[in-house]
Amino acid sequence: NAGVTQTPKFQVLKTGQSMTLQCAQDMNHNSMYWYRQDPGMGLRLIYYSASEGTTDKGEVPNGYNVSRLNKREFSLRLESAAPSQTSVYFCASSASGTSTDTQYFGPGTRLTVL
Amino acid sequence: GENVEQHPSTLSVQEGDSAVIKCTYSDSASNYFPWYKQELGKRPQLIIDIRSNVGEKKDQRIAVTLNKTAKHFSLHITETQPEDSAVYFCAASRGSWGKFQFGAGTQVVVTP
Numbered sequence: 416n417a418g419v420t421q422t423p424k425f426q427v428l429k430t431g432q433s434m435t436l437q438c439a440q441d442m443n444h445n446s447m448y449w450y451r452q453d454p455g456m457g458l459r460l461i462y463y464s465a466s467e468g469t470t471d472k473g474e475v476p477n478g479y480n481v482s483r484l485n486k487r488e489f490s491l492r493l494e495s496a497a498p499s500q501t502s503v504y505f506c507a508s509s510a511s512g513t514s515t516d517t518q519y520f521g522p523g524t525r526l527t528v529l
Numbered sequence: 530g531e532n533v534e535q536h537p538s539t540l541s542v543q544e545g546d547s548a549v550i551k552c553t554y555s556d557s558a559s560n561y562f563p564w565y566k567q568e569l570g571k572r573p574q575l576i577i578d579i580r581s582n583v584g585e586k587k588d589q590r591i592a593v594t595l596n597k598t599a600k601h602f603s604l605h606i607t608e609t610q611p612e613d614s615a616v617y618f619c620a621a622s623r624g625s626w627g628k629f630q631f632g633a634g635t636q637v638v639v640t641p
Contacts (some may be wrong), residue, residue, distance in 0.1 A: 433618040455538070455633055455634075456633055457535075457632055457633045458620075458629075458631040459616065460628060461629070461630070463628065473628065474630075479569055504574070505572065514560060514561050514628075515560065515622070516625055517563070517575055517578070518563075518629065520565075520572040520574070521571045522571070522572050523572055526595075
């Protein structure tokens with residue numbers, strides 16, 4: 416039982432390049448989330464998927480798109496990377512997505528945009 | 530929307546002493562308050578949580594208290610050990626879906 420996995424672990428992009436961050440969970444969770452973590456700013460929600468087939472914007476969605484491919488997988492796409500998107504990205508999942516549900520985090524992807 | 534403020538941003542304690550981190554929230558409808566610990570280069574991991582119908586919860590050396598009237602909650606770590614050194618995040622959530630609002634984090638350093 417791997418929990419929440421993310422690929423890649425590290426990535427360097429040039430401004431304007433695109434890439435997709437992958438996330439998968441094997442806990443049969445319904446809800447999945449994408450956060451970014453910047454120094455001194457905690458974790459900020461980019462997008463979330465309450466259940467398979469649905470996605471919604473979080474606090475900082477600009478410049479990102481997401482796809483809930485199936486119940487296990489939730490990907491985050493940067494269409495045209497900018498230096499402001501340099502950050503550590505965490506995927507998380509929770510069983511039912513209710514407000515009192517524990518969220519389990521993946522190991523993170525460290526992205527640098529030059 | 531919800532706003533969570535966390536203090537202090539850094540905390541240095543001697544091994545064996547207690548550490549206290551405080552968070553305040555703005556939305557009186559918030560009903561769930563988890564605390565996450567993040568070691569350097571690792572993922573955040575839940576260490577304790579409290580729901581709005583409870584005033585205090587303990588788990589061995591850690592405890593969380595909630596004051597709904599004042600809209601603040603605190604993490605207490607007793608008998609600190611070097612392995613307690615990490616960044617601690619508080620969060621608050623409300624409503625039907627788990628949209629957490631995280632605090633900015635507290636870097637705790639336990640010195641021998």
